[in-house]
Amino acid sequence: MSEVRLRFAPSPTGYLHVGGARTALFNWLLARKEGGKFILRIEDTDVARSTQESVDAILEGMTWLGLDWDEGPFYQSDNFPLYREHVEKLLAAGKAYKCYCTPEELEKKRELALAEGRKPKYDGTCRSLTEDVPGAPYVVRFRSPEEGETAFDDLIKGRISFQNEELDDLIIQRTDGTPTYNFTVVIDDATMGITTVIRGDDHVNNTPRQILLYEALGYPVPKFAHVPMILGADKSRLSKRHGATSVMAYRDMGYLPEAMVNYLVRLGWSYGDEEIFSLDDLISKFSIESVGRSAGVFNPDKLLWLNAHYIKTGDPQRLAQLLVPFLEQRGIDHTVGPELVEVVKTLQDRSRTMLEMADGTIFYYAGDFDYDEQSLEKFLTPAARELCADLVARLEQADDLGHDAIAELFGALCSDQGVKMKAVAQPARYALTGGSASPGIYEVIGVLGRDETVRRLRRALEFKKG
């Protein structure tokens, strides 16, 4: 029983998007579950479109999600000699041949075939050439069988079969000598000993050609699992116009990696009625067989709900750390003022994203906000002013400012003055936060502390416009 080996093989032509992240996650989970290896390979044979920035962005995204790899990253651009070797091998065995047709000729034939309603497949012009044409540019084509069928048992979709006659002689090496995708994946997956290929749905049509290549090369064929696409709300393939698709964009919008992981895994997979899964839960509960066969619509609302859940239940200390960059973005200096962790605790229940949480901290740190005249009049009525003044007096005398003590203090104030909690809480809230929505007034006072609370109350009572 040899170990399972899985891989994630993105092409570095952009950022790590949610679809890619999900297939990476599935690969990672299966590797961890089976105690195998997870390998990262960068498919950069298209030198023109590949960039180092993209590689960095992809690695950053995976690291953020917590998906670590055991081997790699390997770069296909380092393997050109290996591909070349395999092309020669196929050529020597007569399993591949040189084709001298020019792109223009092929294009013409393709158009003609389409116009006549025939399949636009390679017509085999060079298939039976017996001699090389010296000096002429050529591509190398794989000699694909003309009859029979190629089938495989997809771990997710079940048995899928193709008639070989539908497949044409694919190009494995370009005129410039570089190998093409369908060839390099096979060589790499074979030589890296990949046992299961988990990849996007959009590759099912490539699979039979690849299987034929494995067989022609004498390599064992791996298992395949094709995960369904992620769709936008209009059921078309998820793209930018549906909103953010880059995983890192979600971090920047204040999402937690565990929320993203949880969301992504539940899109197309389930475990009874459970909704909340940590990476550790998933390692034991995930199975590729229970991934659904149909495409799923990306639902930002549910992601948001999960994010809120993880913020609510998260460790305040960690959240405080994660919050710092968002505060800096807003120019909020949290080193002056209340302890950030304490601030976070008052905001966890009412923040769905770290961005929202950052907004929630503003009144704590920017204490000298303006009170606008209308609100001042509305909240600080003469009666309310009296209550606030009383509150100040009581706060100054209090020796304990714990939550319960503050509650008692308010209780005593209300019964002494014969007013409802609301009558004093709302004016106080406005005076302390500058707004009408905030964490509980006791919490706010507790976090602000006596001095700052009193200062703000007095400031509000004395506030003059300008």
Place this chain on the structure above:
RNA sequence: GGUCCCAUCGUCUAGCGGUUAGGACACCGGCCUUUCACGCCGGUAACAGGGGUUCAAGUCCCCUUGGGAUCACCA
């Protein structure tokens, strides 16, 4: 168009021949309450259509319809 895949509430899904078709998000009520939230309770909402097979079909088969993927010297 050819090939391949898919089809349960608006969305993610449970269901693996016999269920009042369950859960979650969203939505709508109510409760809690010092605001906003959170939380709790309740509600609306689905087996695409048609044929079979079977005592019995959301579950199995076929067709139709609809959706998606792919048809490059891109990956």
